[in-house]
Amino acid sequence: MTDPRVEIVARAYDRIADRFADWRDRLEGDPRREWAEDFASRLGPDARVLELGCGGASSETAMLTERFRLTGVDVSGEQIRRARERLPGAEFLQADFLEVELPGESFDAVCSFYVFNHVPREHLAGLLRRIAGWLRPGGLALNAFGASDNRGWTGEWLGADTFFASFRPPENSRLVEAAAFEILREEVVSFAEPEGAVEEFQWILARR
């Protein structure tokens, strides 16, 4: 982990793992399950799936583990500890996905749920190229991208300092296509946070 902003994010989730899980479960209108089911329905039974920023293992991580061979990666040691405790049958690595070395063309699918809005903008294009390199030809990628024009923000969120950044949807789509993906489905979807604020994410399902 060489980018200090990634270190800030890792430290944040080490501290707020419990509070984040409770907050996430109280979102209203979260479309993640429907996107995860669509993604899963397109995979064969033995598919190797990589989840980036898997956190402490959500119910979508559990669904993917039941149906496929899942590897989860997260930079927070506390989140990985929780994921291993919850789903002992899956493989979890504590690592920064901007740097981790994984074998090329070794996954049928890669996914992330509400993670890319923690990635510094200048790393997003390279991350998408890394994902393309980990996927076998024809492999699928499902990711939820932040949808606001945020050059980078560090501050307190859920009780710890963290970092957020994102592009507007046209730039997210452009970067996905520039990494040699074909977009199969995309949509900007909003949900309500427990405190009432409305947040937008762009979901993109693409094929290498």
Ligand SMILES: C[S@@+](CC[C@H](N)C(=O)[O-])C[C@H]1O[C@@H](n2cnc3c(N)ncnc32)[C@H](O)[C@@H]1O
């Ligand atoms: C908003 S949480 C989402 C967790 C999980 N996907 C969920 O929906 O419950 C974002 C997660 O991404 C992880 N993360 C952020 N940047 C990362 C990076 N560069 N490498 C690995 N994990 C990262 C954080 O540690 C955190 O667990």
